[in-house]
Amino acid sequence: MIRIFKIALRNLLRYKRRTMLTSLLITLGIVLVILFSGLAGSFKAMMIGQITDSSLSQMQIHKKGYVSSIDTMPLNLTLDTNKYQKIEELLSSNTEILAWTPRIKLNAMLSNFTDTTNIRLNAINPEKEILVCPDVGSRMTFDKGREPGTLLNPGEVIIPEKLAKGMNLNIGDPIVLVANNKDGSVNGLNFKVAGVIESILGPQGKEGYMHIKDAQELLRMDEPEVIEIAIRLHNFDRLDKVYAAVSSKLTGFxxxxxxxxxxxxxxxxxxxFANIAIMIDFMTITMKIIMIAIVLISILNVMMMSVYERIREIGTMSAIGTSPSKIMSLFLAEGLLLGLISAIVGNIIGLGGIFILNIYKISFAFGRQENLLLSPTVNITELLWVSGIVLLIAIFASLQPAYKASRMEPVDALGHV
Amino acid sequence: MALVQIENVSKIYQTGDVEVAALSDINLSIEKSAFVSFVGPSGSGKTTMLNMIGCLDMPTKGKILVDGKQVDTFNRKERAAFRGNVIGFIFQSFNLFPVLTAYENIEYPLVLIKNEPAEKRKDMILDVLDSVGMIDQKNKFPDQLSGGQKQRIAIARALVTQPKLVMADEPTANLDKQSSINVIRLMREMKDKFGTTFIFSTHDPRIMEEAEITHTLVDGKLT
Incomplete structure (x- = not known):
């Protein structure tokens, strides 16, 4: 087998320019796939991180039917203390869950004593919220004198940036929040603007924040109720598995x-953003398909030319007794080596490119967020996958020419001019 | 028993609607260790005859026995294996593999056809290289050798597997006068040394003189 690869390598080097050009083309395809996968993966991971770590969380549990009517923020689909405790027991039994936090979502009227406007509020337990959405504080702006790490105290509200501008509200200003509870009765309470929060893509991205105890008082809940339980895992990559496990247990209720x-x-x-993530995945797959096409066409072309140019040589091989399978192996080895060399060079250049992109980071703006820095990474599985595909396609592309070579009648091949 | 036995062999090529008889009712036997030439004008059927005996082509009619085996009944794979084990080939254009050195060209059939172990291979190659007087040129690639030297390497490659029969179609056609004589005498020496049967075709009267037995073909018939 080593001898077959040795002969194959010599035959590749026999047509140096052609081999180099073909290899360059395949290498370029691999480099593009690695760079694109790295950049697109980094962009996707960053955006998912932004969404899940600063507002939405990785998973949410609600009373059945809440999400389908989330636009109206219904207050009658709540979890009472008993149900919340049951879910807490379920979540605490799963070691893959890092933290969870209760939330109440509500619509309210905000008044600055001159004007009144509508506000969507996310009522949170600040200590638990920071464990589930560790970046939520990074979107908020507070008074300079505020104790570091303090997200929200009872009696405080963090309002969206746009609303603060529109209502001419500053940090420290008093406001009144008025809200209907689930029975329809109205209640109002005084609050202080503790900070402003910048908007972010997606649901919950434009909501203000208040303390969950204030929300329970404003909504006149006799006993604590929650609307949403937000969950964070130790390992985001295990999301589907944990989702399946928790989901199956929840169906028991x-x-x-x-x-x-x-x-x-x-x-x-x-x-x-999930749709954008799907689009990114689709584009990555498209890049891989383009790479496959490049490899397939390049190697097929080279191998067909190789067979055509060496018909007499194939005739000699066959005449002196080389079995058809050995002749086929010789040509398959050529295609495989071409793919292997290109894959190795492509991986090295691709990794070099990723390394350089991590030194000179690419910054970009997404929505209202600016100076987001991409840190492309590519894991070993991705590299192996790309290399494996290239090698498989290289063999596949060589099959037809190799088969043709192995089926040649020696008497015809030797007589070829 | 004869090494090659040909009985009522005909070969007809179909060219469109026209049938061309390359060989007609040939009967012939060639003994072991013979040095046999086929001569005749172009188109007389010399190459076709050699192709039939060398199991490169199949007769339209008749029976061919080589080394006691009826080769015209073999399939592709069996013919390839038979050629590898029993027959060596020397070609008019030398047909050495350009990417392999002289040594590696000779080694090729031992590795890819006979699967000989490395140590045994080395001894066999050096022995045959010495016999053809090319041991000093063993590391050269074919494009670094003269025509005569290439044909010596081709003879060594044909002999290294110790075949019973060597087929040589116009082995001196691409060589100058002196090289032609040298090559044909080398073939004869090899026949004497290894006891191999040599069958070759030629146009050249000087080369014909070297043959022990000469068969003349005219229009596909032995005369």
Missing amino acids: INKKGVPEFEIHTWDELSP
């Missing part, structure tokens, strides 16, 4: 009507 009491959603079911 049936209400009196015999239907499931709760529903669980992952971030991608809640955020429109």
Whole structure:
């Protein structure tokens, strides 16, 4: 077998320019795939991180039917203390879950004593929220004198940046929030603007924040109720597995009507960015298909030319007794080596490119966020996958020419001019 | 028993609607260790005859026995294996592999056809290289050798597997006068040394003189 590869390598080097050009083309395809995968993957991971770590969370549990009517922020689809505790027990039994936090979502009227406007609010437990969405504070601007690490105290509200500008509100200004509770009664409470929060893509991206205890008081809840439980995992890559595990356990909770009491959603079911993520994946696959086409056409072309130019040589091989399978192996080895050399060079250059992109980081703006820095990475599995595909396609592309060579009748091949 | 036995062999080529008889009812036997030439004008059927005996082509009619085996019944794979084990080939254009050195060209059939172990291979190659007087040129590639030297390497490659029969179609056609004589005498020496049967075709009267037995073909028939 070593001898076959040795002969194949010599035959490749026999047509140096052609081999080099073909290899260069394949290498370029591999480099493009590695760079694109790295950049697109980095962009996707960053945007998912922004969405899940600063507002949405990785998974959410609601009372059944809440998400389908989320636009109206219904207050009657709440989880009482008993149900919340049941879910807490379920979540605490799963070691892959890092943290969870209760939330209440509500619509309210905000008044600065001159003007009144509508505001969507996310009522949170600040200590738990920071564990589930560790970057939520990075979107907020506070008074300079505020104690570091303090997200929200009772009696404080963090309002969206646009609303603050529109209502001419500054940090420290008093406001009144008025809200209807689920029975329709109205209540109002005084609050202080503790900070402003910049908007972010997707649901919950333009909401203000208040303390969950204030929300329970504003909504006149006799006992604590929550609307949403946001969840964070130790390892985001295990999301689908944990989702499946928690989901199957939640189906065990049936209400009196015999239907499931709760529903669980992952971030991608809640955020429109999931479609962009799918598009990114689609574009990455498209790049890979283009690479496959380049490899297929290049190697097929080279191998067909190689067979055509060496018909008499094939005739000699066959005449002196080389078996058809050995002749086929010789040509397959040539195609495989061409793919292998290109894959190795492509991987080295691609990794070099990723390394350089990590030194000279690419910055970009996304929505209102500017100076986002891409740190492209590519994992070993991706490299192996790309290399494996290249080698498989190289063999596949060489099959037809190699088969043709192995089927040549020696008497015809020797007589070829 | 004869090494080659040809009985009522005909070969007809179909060219469009026209049938061309390259060989007609040939009967012939060639003994072991013979040094046999086929001569005749162009188109007389010399190459076709050699192709039939060398199992490169199949007769339209008749029976061919080589080394006691009826080769005209073999399939492609069997013919390839038979050629590799029993027959050596020397070609008019030398047909050395350009990417392999002289040594590696001779080694090729031992590795890819006979699967001989490395140590045994080396001894066999050096022995045959010495016999053809090319041991000093063993590391040269074919394009670094003269025509006569290439044909010596081709003879060594044909002999290294110790075949019973060597087929040589116009082995001196691409060589100058002196080289032609040298090559044909080398073939004869090899026949004497290894006891191999040599069958070759030629146009050249000087080369014909070297043959022990000469068969003349005219219009596909032995005369």
